[in-house]
Amino acid sequence: MTAGRNEVTPPYKITFRIIFIIVRTLTRGETMETITFTADLERNIRMMQELFRNDDTLIIRRAIGQNGLRCALFFFDGMVNSLAINQSLVRPILRCEQPRLSADILAAAVLQADECRVETDMNKVFAAFLYGDAIVLTDGDARPVLVNTKGFDKRSTAEPENERVLSGPREGFTECFMPNLALIRRRVNDPRLKFRFMRVGSRTNTNVCLCYIAGLCENSLVERLETRLTALDIDSVLDSNYLAERIRDHRWSPFPTLGTTERPDVAASRMLEGRCVIVVDGSPVALTAPFLFQECFQSNDDYYISFLQANLSRILRVIGFVFTITFPAMYAALMLYHRELVPARLLFAVSAAQRGVPLPIGWEILLMLFVLEALKEAGARTPGAMGQTMSIVGGLVLGDAAVSARFAAAPTVIVVAIAGVTGLMVPKLQTAALWLRFVLLAAAASWGLYGVGLALGLTLAALCRMHSCSVPYLLNLVPRISAEHEDTWLRYPWFFMRCDRFAVKRPSKEERP
Amino acid sequence: MNLLRFLPLLLLLCGCAREVSPVSALALDCKNGVYCLTAEVVRQDSPDDTAAPAYLSATGTDVTDALRNLRSILPGDLYLSHAQVLLLSEDAVSESILPLADYLCRENDVRLSLRAAVVRDGSAAELLENDNEVYALSELLDRSAQDGILPDMPLYRVTDVLHADGTAILPALRVDAFGQTAPAGTAVFKNERLNCFLDGEIGGGAYA
Numbered sequence: 001m002t003a004g005r006n007e008v009t010p011p012y013k014i015t016f017r018i019i020f021i022i023v024r025t026l027t028r029g030e031t032m033e034t035i036t037f038t039a040d041l042e043r044n045i046r047m048m049q050e051l052f053r054n055d056d057t058l059i060i061r062r063a064i065g066q067n068g069l070r071c072a073l074f075f076f077d078g079m080v081n082s083l084a085i086n087q088s089l090v091r092p093i094l095r096c097e098q099p100r101l102s103a104d105i106l107a108a109a110v111l112q113a114d115e116c117r118v119e120t121d122m123n124k125v126f127a128a129f130l131y132g133d134a135i136v137l138t139d140g141d142a143r144p145v146l147v148n149t150k151g152f153d154k155r156s157t158a159e160p161e162n163e164r165v166l167s168g169p170r171e172g173f174t175e176c177f178m179p180n181l182a183l184i185r186r187r188v189n190d191p192r193l194k195f196r197f198m199r200v201g202s203r204t205n206t207n208v209c210l211c212y213i214a215g216l217c218e219n220s221l222v223e224r225l226e227t228r229l230t231a232l233d234i235d236s237v238l239d240s241n242y243l244a245e246r247i248r249d250h251r252w253s254p255f256p257t258l259g260t261t262e263r264p265d266v267a268a269s270r271m272l273e274g275r276c277v278i279v280v281d282g283s284p285v286a287l288t289a290p291f292l293f294q295e296c297f298q299s300n301d302d303y304y305i306s307f308l309q310a311n312l313s314r315i316l317r318v319i320g321f322v323f324t325i326t327f328p329a330m331y332a333a334l335m336l337y338h339r340e341l342v343p344a345r346l347l348f349a350v351s352a353a354q355r356g357v358p359l360p361i362g363w364e365i366l367l368m369l370f371v372l373e374a375l376k377e378a379g380a381r382t383p384g385a386m387g388q389t390m391s392i393v394g395g396l397v398l399g400d401a402a403v404s405a406r407f408a409a410a411p412t413v414i415v416v417a418i419a420g421v422t423g424l425m426v427p428k429l430q431t432a433a434l435w436l437r438f439v440l441l442a443a444a445a446s447w448g449l450y451g452v453g454l455a456l457g458l459t460l461a462a463l464c465r466m467h468s469c470s471v472p473y474l475l476n477l478v479p480r481i482s483a484e485h486e487d488t489w490l491r492y493p494w495f496f497m498r499c500d501r502f503a504v505k506r507p508s509k510e511e512r513p
Numbered sequence: 514m515n516l517l518r519f520l521p522l523l524l525l526l527c528g529c530a531r532e533v534s535p536v537s538a539l540a541l542d543c544k545n546g547v548y549c550l551t552a553e554v555v556r557q558d559s560p561d562d563t564a565a566p567a568y569l570s571a572t573g574t575d576v577t578d579a580l581r582n583l584r585s586i587l588p589g590d591l592y593l594s595h596a597q598v599l600l601l602s603e604d605a606v607s608e609s610i611l612p613l614a615d616y617l618c619r620e621n622d623v624r625l626s627l628r629a630a631v632v633r634d635g636s637a638a639e640l641l642e643n644d645n646e647v648y649a650l651s652e653l654l655d656r657s658a659q660d661g662i663l664p665d666m667p668l669y670r671v672t673d674v675l676h677a678d679g680t681a682i683l684p685a686l687r688v689d690a691f692g693q694t695a696p697a698g699t700a701v702f703k704n705e706r707l708n709c710f711l712d713g714e715i716g717g718g719a720y721a
Contacts, residue, residue: 339533344595345648351535351555352565360532 035122041139045072061085065096070139071106079132081151088113089136089147103143111136115148127205154179160262160284162427168304169265177207177281183264184211184279188271192216198229206237207281211267216274221469225276225289240280240287247289250466254432257468259288259295266300290468292475294488296428297321307493314490320425323418324433328365329440329452331415335361337448349411356406362445368408368416369437371398376420533592537566538650540600540637541579541613547572548605550579551638554587568642576613593622597651599629599668600637600686609705611679614672625669628654631700633687633710640686643694650694654684657696664699679705 035051037044045060052058061073071093075085092110101110103118119125125144129135132150157179159165160172173180181195196210208229212222228247237243240260245251248258259275261267262284267277270288278287297317302310334342335350342350357364375394382390399417402408423433436459443451466473476488486492540551551570569586573579584591599617601610617623628651632640644650658665663684674681680703687697699711 339535339592340594344535344537344597347535347595348537348555348648351533355555 035126037137037142037144039140039142041070041072041137044137044142048074061090063090063093065093065098067097067099069093069096069098069101072137073134074129074137075134075149076130076132079152080134080149084113084149084151085134089134089149093136100140101138103138103141103145106136106138106141107145111145111147113147113149117146118143119146127199130205131207157183163261163263163266163300165299165301165304168300169263171264172262173264173267173279173284173286175282175284177209177279180264180279180284180286181209181211184267184271184277187264187268188213193271196222196226198226200229200232200234200243201237202235204236204238208237208243209279211271211277211279212275213271216272217276218274221274221276221290224469225278229278237280238282240278240283240285243278243280244287249468253462253466254435255293255463255466255473256296256428256431257291257466257473259291259428260285261288262286263300269303290471292468292471293463293473294475294477296426297489298487298491302491307491311490317425318489320422321429321433324420324423324426325436325440326452326456327419327422328369328415328437329444329455330449331411332362332365332441333444333448333452336445350409353409353411357409357412358406360445361412362441364408364412365416365441366438366445368402368412369419369441371402372416372420373434532589534587534589535592535594536596537648538598538600538641539593539596540602540632540641541576541605542602542636542638543605543607547574548576548579549638550576550583551641552583552587552591553641566645568638570638576616591622593620594624596623596627597648598654599627600641600650601629601631601683602635602637603631603633603707605637606631606700606702606707610702611672611675611705614668614675617668618672623668625667627668628684629666629668629671630654630663630684630686631707631710633685633697633700635688640688640694643688643692650686653686653694653696657684662696675702675705679703682711685710 035047037047045062048058048060057077057079059073059075059077061075063071063073065071073085073089089111092112096110098105098110107116107118119128120143125135125146128146132152134147134149136145136147138145154176155174157171157174159170163172171183173183185193185195190213192214194212194214198208198210199205200208210222210225210229225247229243232243232246234242234246244258244260248256250257259270261270267279267286267288271277275288275290278289280287297314299310299313299317302314339347354361359367375391375398378394379387379390399413403410403413419437423430423437426433436455440452440455443455445451447454463474486497491497534554536552536554538553540553542549542551549570549572551568553566553568555566569583571579571582571586573582580591614629617627618625630650641650644653654663654665657663664682666681666683671681671683680701683700683702685697685700686694689695697710701708701711
């Protein structure tokens with residue numbers, strides 16, 4: 001709602017309206033559309049004081065010019081750059097020789113800020129104000145001037161703990177929105193790089209940016225994601241996962257259909273492959289879409305080290321994933337149902353180790369997998385200094401004690417440990433691996449190798465019908481060599497890889513920038 | 514949803530798993546018409562985790578009866594798939610061994626690669642217990658067959674040749690003067706029963 005000029009409203013009406021707005025805002029999470037400023041500066045100040053009652057971080061600075069120009073500055077302590085407030089706003093107003101100024105003149109000729117505008121949309125005004133901008137009101141004009149004075153503390157860019165690389169860039173996203181976008185732009189100096197802003201969350205009003213490279217990214221993908229983001233009915237967005245779980249395809253699947261990264265170089269690389277990146281204010285994790293199954297096995301390192309080493313690592317990751325989901329199940333199936341397939345010496349060794357263990361192998365593995373997950377959870381939640389102690393006590397002492405006390409057999413501990421270690425090789429599939437491990441184990445303990453085959457077949461069928469933003473989830477994974485397979489199971493050397501490699505869909509010549 | 518209809522059917526298969534007692538070797542003795550079957554199984558109460566063997570014996574009026582009785586004293590199901598050696602005492606093979614060979618060939622668990630050997634100058638159970646190690650006998654027969662000292666006679670070959678003309682040869686073992694299990698030549702079968710032994714030196718290298 002726009003603010004009218006020179007409106008005079010009785011004080012009791014203002015108070016009543018403010019109380020009504022506050023109550024409704026607090027109870028229903030509505031927007032600030034109904035708040036209006038008037039030409040009376042004192043009433044505006046009272047209105048703001050009422051609106052932000054019990055909020056001691058609100059600072060209202062009255063400033064009077066040399067010839068009686070009356071202004072009021074509103075900003076939040078800790079959210080603004082004090083130097084900018086003093087030098088760009090307070091000082092020019094105090095030195096102003098005009099007795100009365102309109103908001104337009106004030107913004108254009110007096111205030112000395114890089115971003116300074118008259119804004120009449122109250123939603124935008126309060127969104128910016130709550131995010132660190134300052135509001136300047138002048139007596140006689142109901143329109144507020146919005147000045148960019150953001151200056152809150154932020155974490156410096158550091159290498160993300162979850163995406164460490166042996167070689168390559170070490171920068172990571174932080175919780176700050178604009179610096180994150182700057183990190184992306186610094187890597188893609190192309191005018192076709194687009195940042196589309198939107199606000200999500202009726203209470204948090206969180207900034208969300210949809211980033212893509214026009215010409216490389218399909219318009220339909222951009223529109224699809226924009227539609228999904230704008231259609232969200234959500235009151236708060238405190239992290240990108242709030243959005244990820246809502247906008248992703250196949251919400252119930254343990255396989256990720258939306259990528260995440262904390263690295264600007266990865267985000268840039270995804271955009272260069274024709275994908276969209278979603279950056280959420282307050283979250284160091286950016287989302288990438290579409291996300292394909294093959295990406296689960298790709299690492300940032302793959303592109304920064306020799307292709308020979310990178311490909312070997314990729315193959316190891318695939319084997320590791322297969323191992324982590326099937327090893328406990330295969331062991332249970334073989335030892336329970338198909339002993340004739342086990343080499344005699346191994347069978348006797350396992351049989352000797354199993355003696356005295358009270359549980360059947362299936363239940364024993366299940367129990368040990370639970371213990372493994374419990375240790376992982378405890379390790380993740382334990383403060384750093386205690387984490388090492390935790391892993392020693394949990395991994396070594398507990399494992400050894402369990403075997404000595406005959407709670408579990410040594411081969412079972414080894415099988416579960418191998419499953420646990422290989423599971424760490426593919427962090428993006430940890431959730432899927434966790435669930436598949438249990439499902440396959442149940443199938444193996446119930447029906448032997450036939451059960452494992454059935455469960456794996458159903459999983460593969462489910463993967464085949466999955467898609468991410470209308471792109472088949474298993475795209476390019478069929479075993480044939482063609483131009484589209486430059487970066488799937490294996491990475492081609494850079495001297496074979498085309499500059500316009502495009503993993504999702506290769507644009508036609510006309511579409512290429 | 515269609516798959517769920519088959520779930521009850523699949524659930525019928527649950528519980529097929531069984532605890533087993535794997536047998537690595539068998540020894541068959543016969544005294545006064547009573548068969549004594551001794552099985553080498555993995556010991557369930559060994560002080561460490563090594564696969565130490567234990568020996569359990571059962572008697573019966575015939576091999577089937579002895580096997581049935583053996584099943585009843587084992588902690589798990591009798592599991593013969595990984596049995597490698599069948600030791601036969603001289604008394605046990607004084608009668609026709611074809612029924613025994615046929616019976617074992619028809620047994621579900623027993624593999625046709627099971628090796629048979631005849632024990633000279635002693636009982637089969639004693640020789641089996643002489644080496645306190647799982648698969649020691651199997652390794653001895655392997656080595657001897659590779660060196661050509663003893664014939665390599667798996668169960669299926671024994672059955673085949675006995676069915677052909679009733680004549681066969683089997684490796685012979687004994688406990689030597691040093692208390693070690695050693696090759697002891699070749700047992701010769703004629704008309705499906707033990708006829709004589711060829712000394713180890715005569716047969717040396719002949720089976721290579």
